[in-house]
Amino acid sequence: MKKVFNEVSSLDKKCYEKYLLSEEILMEHAALSLKNEIEKKVKNHNSNILIVCGVGNNGADGITLSRLLQNRYKNIILYLPFGVKSNMAKIQLSRVNTLKIKQIDTIEDIKDIDLVVDCLFGSGLNKPLNNEAKKIIENLNSINAKKISCDIPSGINSEGYIYDIAFKADTTITMGALKISLFSDIAKEYIGKLKVGNLGISDELYEEKTNIYFLEKSDLQLPLRKEINSHKGTFGHACVVIGSKKGAGILASDAAFNFGAGLVTAMVHEEIQMPYYIMQSHNIPENTTAIAMGMGLGLYDKIEIRKILDLKIKKVIDADLFYDEIILDYLDENLVLTPHPKEFCALLKLIGIANIDVNDLQKNRIKYVKEFSNKYPKTTLLLKGANVLISQNQKIYINTFGTTSLSKGGSGDILSGLIVSLLAQGYSCKDSAINASLAHTLVAKKYRYNNYSLTPNDLIKGIKNI
Template sequence: MQKVYHEVNQLDRHCYEAFGLSEDILMENAARAISDAIVQNFSPNKKVLIVSGVGNNGADGIVVARHLHGDYNVSLYLPFGAKSPMCVLQLQRAKQLGISIVEKIEDGYDIVIDALFGTGLNKPLNSRAVEVIEQMNALSGFKIACDIASGIDSEGEVEGVAFEAHTTITMGALKKSLFSDKAKEYVGEIEVAHLGVTRRLYEAYDTSIFLLEKSDMRLPHRHKANTHKGNYGHVHVIVGEQEGAGIMAAMSAFRFGSGLVTAVSPSKPANLPLYLMHSRSIGSHCSALALGMGLGDFDLSKILELDIPMVVDADMFYKDEIKQLLNKEQIVLTPHPKEFVSLLKLCNIADISVGELQSSRFKYLELFSTQYPNIVLLLKGANVLIAHQEKIYINTLGSATLAKGGSGDVLAGLIASLLAQNYSPLDATISASLAHTMASRQYTKNSYAMTPLELIETIALLKV
């Protein structure tokens, strides 16, 4: 996993003070990362348009123009001029080289570089800025954002418009604002530019936010020869009024390695797969429990007294009884935004709308994790956020393929399966979430077509 920071000013200052690097040196390296990416992917003489703002992000863009000048057909556009000392200096150097400075945006460029605002954007865009960004988006060339796509503010919010990048090359370290749900629509592929020292040296300070990678997933492969089903746990799934949800979770748990899976309901569902067992109650042999999916009205009194690993989903987030679980160990919660809003209200943490949550997902996840640090909470979304012990882990690997009823039921089953196989709640949630999202990317049919059963089968075929 990689470190993610709220902002990197402190890291820059550390470079100045500890390593003797100047602002100019960091800027040269930032620009070199972008120009190298262009050289590696585009042949010489391609037409490049760089749109630069008034501050140091704009200065980065001007330095990119200098690095490419002579090998590429570079045009520089400064719709608001140059104001910061570094921007003024870099513009002077560009003029001395004879770099073309244009007065308007026209089509015909192979590459478009956005260096307008960077991560320093802290106020709404004015009408002229909106116009410039819309003009850049209308261009047909390959689009690269310098640090972050212009229009995304320091909290990852987008008010109306933002640059639609194919690739974002961010400077020095990953920033939280790159990973909001709204930002995902604009940032494209994210790369980190080294600024004159390795990332290990640049990222000198601790952080509470981390980006998950494929290598963080630990699938429940079986390596022992002398083993039996009892070694892989026994999941119980509460099957409520909407039977299909619980059954899909149970099927998912079985397919992800649990040795035994029992569906718990007052009467045996007619469509229960043959490999799943049925019981009217939770037995003493239960290793992990999944509840909430399609629950409806269900007697929870005995369930809430249990001290076993649990994954809690869906209907449970609208029931006051959920508060009885929040001071237990080994509890994983998996709400979508509307369910999390309900949970926040039940816990007297916040009374907000879904829109307010989506504008500040990190903030409210941090508030919840501070109050309930032992709970693992997975907040669903375009980017999945997992909170535990006041740390947040980001999973960006999901796709729109998962935007289907039943996907969350499958995820609950995956987590329960790993809990039953003696994964810690955090490890179970991370590995299950990564398997869930990576399967969505490996699905080979049309993006609108995946069913929960196909998702389960794709997870079974994961290769990493």
């Protein structure tokens, strides 16, 4: 996993003061990172490359880039719609002017472009764009060309929110380290492939401590069976409480079994048709090691629900319970909560953190996840979305592998089954949430058919081969 920061200006300052690296050295390396990516993407040296630059140091990175690309491609074109203001932008522009790199005055002068590089606004954007800036970005988005953003697509503010419009990049090269603004759900639509540009110093020296982490594929730890002398009880007993929405419980039970739980029991009021390898019981079996509940609990009264929640067994909680005050008595270290945004809004209201709607939540998901984790540090939270956020003990882990394929009924039930399976096998609550989420999203990402056609059974099949 990689570290994520709220801002990196303090990390840049450390480079100046502790390692005696100048602002200019960092800028040269930022431009070099952009140049290296461009040379990978654009092999034809007869290509036309447009670099659009703002008034500050993000624009200065682009101006520097134009110098590094000089004579490597047919035309390097600079567009400075607002001029330059920062000292470094002025210095870099004076150097470029000695090379006679082509500069254009209006967006109408743009023709036959093969690559657009967005260096208008960096990650420090903190106010809405004016009409001229919005028009420029709109026109840039309409150009049929490859697109790269420097640091963050222009139009995304420092919290990952988009006021009106943003540059839609195929690739974003963020400078120095990952920033939290890159990981809002709405920003995901514009980031494209995300890479970190090195600024001339190792990550170990550049970075500091953080409580936010970006999950990678290599972080997935599957429950592979290494014990030779084992039996079904070795790998835990998962129990799924099935209520009125029987399909949800059946899917969760099947997913739990296929992800390695040695035994899976469905707790039911009356027997239902299920896969033959899923046991059924009217009570929680005594040897149960983890419980999944919450999906369609309409058949259970509050006494039954409390009786289950009182058991000192690890649990994954989903769906209906986020609307019930009962949950307030059980927010402890033995729980994994898996709400979608609407359910999380209901939970935030119940626990007294905020009374907001989904739109307000989506504007600043990480803020509210932090507030929840501050109030309930022992509880593991998994907030579903385009980017999955997992928190425990005031640390946040971001899973960006989610796809639109998962926007189908039953996908969340499969995730609950994967989590309870790992809990049953002895994973911690945090590790169960992280690894189940990674497996869930990576399977969907590998799905080879039309993205509208993914079914819960496809996820279960994929789990077997991941």
